[in-house]
Amino acid sequence: MEEKPKEPKMTITSFASINEDLVQNIIKRLPASSFASAACVSKSWNQICNQILSKPKFASAFSLNPDEKVALEEVVNKVLSEPIRPHFAIANVIGSGVDLREKLDFLATKLGSQTPIIVSCTSGIMGRDVVTGEHREVMLEEYWADGESNSCFGIILTVGFLPGLKVDVIPLIQPRKVHRLALVDDFVMNIRHYAASVSGWASPVGIILFGDEDADQKPVMEKLHHAMSRDTVIVGDERAQFLYRSGVESRNDYGISEYFPAAVALVFARDQDKPCGTGEIQFHAALSSGVSAIGPRYKAVSVRKIGSETGRTTLLTARREGEHEIQDGQRILDDINNELVNQIGRPDLYIGVTEQRKCFIGSEKSRVMTFLVFHGVMGGDQEHLFADGVGIRTGDYFQFYHSDPTTALSSCNEVSKNFRKLKLDWSSRNCLQAGVSDNVCSKELVGGFVFSCCGRGESFFERCNVDSSPFLDNFPGVPMAGVFCRGEIGRGFSVLNADEGPEERTLHCCLHVYSTAYLLVSYTPAPPEH
Template identity: 85%
Template sequence: MTSFASINEDLILNILKRLPALSFASAACVSKSWNQICNQILYKPKFASAFSLNPDEKVALEEVVNKVLSEPIRPHFAIANVIGSGVDLSERLNFLATKLGFQTPIIVSCTSGIMGRDAVTDEHREVMLEEYWVDGESNPCNGIILTVGFLPGLKVDAIPLFQPRKGCRATMVDNFVMDIKDYATSISGCASPVGIIMFGDEDADQKPVMEKLDHAMSSDTIIIGDERAQFLYRNGVESRNDYESSEYFSAAVALVFARDRDKPCGTGEIQFHAALSSGVSAVGPRYKAVSVKKIVSGTGHTTWLTARREGEHEIQDGQRILDDINNELVNQVGHPDLYIGVTEQRRCFIGSQKSRVMTFLVFHGVMGGDQEYLFADGVGIRTGDYFQFYHPDPSAALSSCSNVSKNFRNLNLDWSSRNCLHARGVYDNVCNKELVGGFVFSCCGRGESFFERCNVDSSPFLDNFPGFPMAGIFCRGEIGRGFSVFNADEGQEERTSHCCLHVYSAVYLLVSYTPAHP
């Protein structure tokens, strides 16, 4: 022990930084001096991500866990996304809690596809949920992607939205928003967190949730996520892990990132940056809803409506409206999905707080029409609302994705130039900023079949930040709020209206880090 204790501190540092995460954590507990050395090694934020397509589910889970824990990291949160049908999420959640610690907030969800680097080959891939035939039987493609983050200067926790299975749900949404605000206030002194990664239940309507959040949060709070998913979660506080009962279910869960006002001196600043690649184009004139009926059935909620063209007096039925739009789309084949983007002016408030009028752009899937009504998926449309038709457009999506990549490139160049100045000793008004990692939430209608080429949705990351950890999923509804930096290519209506729930889009999140000045 005497000879080992006399080893040079630099040599100990060189040994410790090569340890996997679990051994590194044990080494940090050996002595105060070793703990200080470990803190020197792991002082900056870090992301680790990996996916596996191993057909053995347990092996796949072990592969991604071993990969993300192969280097020193202290898990502040974890997100695991699984593709496949009939998946036991609870088994994966319990395994991750055992490996990452029971105080680590964890969200596990089912998704339509994943994108990232293979845990074994380190090859980047985008993989969609598909079924293939082997010996006359259908077999689902299974896979998992795991992301673990260490974000010093922030605190993270998972906050659920519980809703009653029957009865009014509006007050529960208010409670959910206030829970987020209270958590952020307790950590940072500010009611709006830095960012939120959210997963919504596949059977719950997230529109009123996002309207309330958009109203309540500062414009600086970025919110991204998956609108419709199966998920399970764990809080950072074990006593709060109350799962759904016969009376309540988890309609959503928010992974909340709040600045730590008690962070250690010398800790740098973490910043979230959001971007959106839109995949739809407007078609035809604007319409004004004239008569609206809300239809509730066992299969879901729909809206029946008639409308007139903007500036005209004649009321048109659903079939005539669709005939006009189909004539506009005569050369568009292969992507039959059609949406109406409804401009809604609504008065928003939380509890007894003062309300304000906000304008939202809300997408509703078009379900058809007849000689009387146009049928739209969902509810919330009112008489007098204006709407326009939108259709999936691969060309527009490619152009939009290219614009995101260009803005990422400009951001990277700006960071690089600032870092060069910093390296030369020019500290005044210069931020030495670097990328930590990022996420992508892309529509499951995109991917290789949509673009007729692979890895398009990943390309803004791959082209500008190669080698940095990135995790992505293909989902059935993209949550995205906070595009003040990169939405210059959007139309005037989209810039003036709040749009938090998107269709055929890809939502990007970059996490950057600025070290504290010496």
């Protein structure tokens, strides 16, 4: 019987035989969902994915598509178009009658139920357009100028991957009818406990805070400032509408009618169990002030609080510092308005009250701290000066401040100069390290946030993108996201505002007016092992 000739052996090509560099080149081009699937294929692919995402990464985009569902899909698809493992997400929307719950649920589906997410309504957004890639600042009132407010919608979405940090959402839950300081203490303690549990240190690296529009954030910030180390940076939006989702399911149960979330904190704490070879993430902060002091200092002589449907007001009389005559509200305002006679337009007026108060958490030892607290001036008559909010006491000193675009522009330029110094400092250190080692541990910026007063923007400066300019001029290719707020939260500015004098350092201000707070996130790779 004739023997059949043997068929030649065929070479089988599989993914296992593909060069590792080629695999890495393919995987790093995948969108986030496919990248996550690739990491589950094998141990070697998982290692490749970890190499690709070995350092922090931010992704941010905004859409002004009037179709809310389309806009949301556009920004999600954009931020997830490249490899990223979301450790947190922040979505800020502008528009009328926006369903925040719908946005939150959609994001949780796309980003994963364990991803901490905050969704808020805001007065404006700033960032890069998902379609054109152009950076823009968009204010709500400017966006509605065409009168078609019902069709207007905008959203900016930011996701971040921060190896070496742990991130979660921690809420302040308050009863709707009664404000209880004890629950503020619990909120602060919860933040400290979370930070201590993941880092071994009670103060986190940073906090992004969103306050409810109907809740007073003054006691919250005073207690946070007292309880946290000086290095903890806190920025945020003082008065917003928001919803959130925590990675811990029990924190998400806030639908009880008699309670509401008065604030929510996105907490960033160092990971004490971070893998060997993970670099160091650092938060940096700066502030551009947009108010100028005017007139003499006054001392409050009588103080009375009244409540109304629109909020709480303080009625007060005062005397000039060093004088004995008590002045009524109308006389005080006449003197201040006389000094403002050369100002263009009608600036907004505030009083900055120097408050010396005892601060403590629970049964811990108290300490006296001095805060500068701003109150909007609502008017005055032949008896009293009317100030927005409460907390002023007899004997407190205060000074008038007014919104000032010249001061704001100068302050923005100063922040930009400080950013430039920071960048040059990083570059010089990187050059020195390059002379020592071929594996340079170069420090770089990976992302940032901007929280600006809704009174600023193009109409305030009479030119566009001023509040973004310190970031854009110095770090043009780095992802950033910003919002325009009705109250800017900012604490921990000593890192970049090095020109402050001793008096400014002891006078603490955490809730600002007509300001812009900047948060930069930098990364230094771990030194190479020899």
